[in-house]
Amino acid sequence: MQFTRRQFIAVTTLAAGFALAVHPISAQVITTDAKGLVAGEVKIPASDGEIPAYRAMPATGSNFPVVLVVQEIFGVHEHLQDICRRFAKMGYLAIAPELYARQGDVSKLTDIQEIITKVVSKVPDAQVMSDLDATVAWAAKSSKGNADKLGITGFCWGGRVVWLYAAHNPNLKAGVAWYGRLVSESSPLTPQHPIDIADELKAPVLGLYGGSDNGIPNETVEKMRQALKAAESPSEIVLYPDTPHGFFADYRPSYRKEEAEDGWKRLQAWFKQHGVA
Template sequence: MTDRRAFIATGLVSGFTLAAGPINAAAILTDTAGLEAGEVSIKVGDGRVPAYRARPKDKTHAPVILVVQEIFGVHEFIKDVCRRLAHQGYYAVAPALYARYGDPGKYDMNHIEQLISDVVSKVPDNEVMGDLDAAVAFAKGEGADTAKLGITGFCWGGRIVWLYAAHNPRVKAGVAWYGPLRGKTDALHPKTAIELAPQIHAPILGNYAGKDMGIPIVDVAEMREALAKGGNTKSRIDIFEASQHGFFADYRGSYNEADAKTGWAHALAWFAENGVK
């Protein structure tokens, strides 16, 4: 059992995750020209966690975007998203939110259920919120402009976008990519995104897939209704009808290039239009 008083954090995943299987030839690798990018260490309540941070070298007080990992951890795809955002002028940081519980990089595509039971299921929502708060504080300490705070996340991290927007009223805008909106709750994960919708006041853009086998359209409809009932009329959820779950993940077979490019353009415009620029 991990010593909660002084845990030893696991590092970032090297390369792409093994759990998604063979790497798609379309995988995007963004360079670091003009950027300061790499692993950093963030102080949290019970120790330190590693994170990947990318920022422009020649820009001070850059707006901040938290990048929340997929179920597979902070691997090359998540790092690349940070670099893409940094090239757009953002300070992007992705903390390793499983750091206390194990290394997601050691699980291959035949052991995803084991990854979930060994690691993912043990990560408490409230701890994730605290680690993201710590990442914001770290960014501020490096001179970033945390008054312009955004968040984006994918799959597991897409759910966290909704939760963090409910948790932190300083979030200006968020983009959630195919994050679960409902599901089983327990002591570590007490509320679904739909249940927390009344507490979300920031404008959130949801990019969801019409052929997602795990997130039915009825959930999207219920989330839209819950947001509207809570008075959040600025949020929007788009459905990409031809796509599957994971359509933005260019390293995976689920990648849909056209929808990924459209979703990315919408995401950048969303942040700019809502005070994160």
């Protein structure tokens, strides 16, 4: 699909702290320091300008496995940046590009529906795939990354993107999708959804979903499982019983410590199993 890019980048720098829409921040929020890391904002060259991204990697060494970290609807705010630092502490080069950079700054919006209507609904999948490709190229060329060991993980909006990117990039080794929507209506900007490309995945995806997710019905998770089985895909889906949407988001009331920690262990094992680590 062809898409028309704007002639400017609307967001030129990352948000500081947490997006306004997620306040107040939970007391159980996890904070990872940058000791022993190189961590902070970088600029990713795209065909129509530079998009901001958050990059974290060990301060010493090189040839690091690369993990793309794909944002929730709230953009690359403090939670996504912290996840990058967690990966860096394990020896990865983790990078989270601001994929709404052309459409607007969601960090200053306080209403979730407004975020979706004004910004998220206007982001083309083709733009997202292109920007992720540009991020991988930058990580390999400019930031000591080993693109032969490439993984991707994403949350909510970014969880859906993980499935799409696994069908898009033949060089991807593995993906982990956290509660990304699997089934939806097609539109010019979002022509396909994970259920539509289950037989086109070029890398195995581990899907982590909540059994009490109001936005992702269990029957759609089961449909995806059946589609993956029919495609003889090595991808897997874990459905945590009685678990809500956003269970990894430690800064929100939806956080479920046990399921989040289990999912994080599964992510690490999945990446190691499939050649990302």
